[in-house]
Amino acid sequence: MTVKKPEKQNRSPQIRSLAKALMILDLLAARQGEMSLAEIARELDLPKSTLHGLLSTLRDFGYIEQSAFDGRYRLGVHLFEIGNAVANNWDVRRVAAPYIQHLVEELEETVHLVILDKGEVLYIDKRESRQSLRIVSQVGMRLPAHCTGVGKVLLAYLHPARVRQIVAAKGLTRYTKNTITDLNRLEAELTRIRQLGYAVDNEEIMESLRCVAAPLRDHNGQVCAAISVSGPAARMEGERMQLAIEHLTRTAAEISAGLGYRPALGGDASGA
Secondary structure, eight states: OOOOOOOGGGOOOOOHHHHHHHHHHHHHHHHTSOBOHHHHHHHHTOOHHHHHHHHHHHHHTTSEEEOTTTOOEEEOHHHHHHHHHHHHTOHHHHHHHHHHHHHHHHHOSEEEEEEEETTEEEEEEEEOOOSSSOOOOOTTOEEESTTSHHHHHHHHTSOHHHHHHHHHHHOOOOOSTTOOOOHHHHHHHHHHHHHHTOEEEESSSSTTEEEEEEEEEOTTSOEEEEEEEEEETTTSSHHHHHHHHHHHHHHHHHHHHHTTOOOOTTOOTTOO
């Protein structure tokens, strides 16, 4: 996680003290630990006098806490409470929860629920398998879109101009020998995904990791999220891979129905 700054193209009038307070929260989240007043001042290039007032206000409202032993600052429990309130209002997360848990139990592989945010995939839920080899991921993690199954699914249903905009901003970084790093190849892959109704990450972001992903649609028919089944490439192949695709696409259709999606007459729930 990095300290967020307003995007220049979307910059609007700001309350400067509020912007500085939010940067403090982002910094503490990025460091994932305690920081002293001097450390925060140095990182954000702010005067200690200004910073002291901001920290005191954040502390009084419960957004940060201060150690009684050494005076260092950390994120407060109130942020956890707010985060839970936000999560509970994400209908897709609530609706999808029992379905993805069932999918984990069926396939005994890890299942992720992901949305697209600022051109990246953001993991909003994860259900872990009981297998000895598991996937190193966590809720709140961000990954590139072009080299993940969920990311490619979400890109596939965007307007082509938006895809090119994301690629221009984020690039097509190579992570493995299988990573797609050419825009034309990526666009061809996205066309294929729309035809199939699902995407495959064939060791494109991590060696020996394979996953299959499918889109979720809301009541307007728009792709709003994606789910994936991930596992070691040694397990995710042949008949087992085909089984994962079948169960995943069926589950995606069931979640989409739960979100109010009704496919057009003669179509299917995948919207492909």
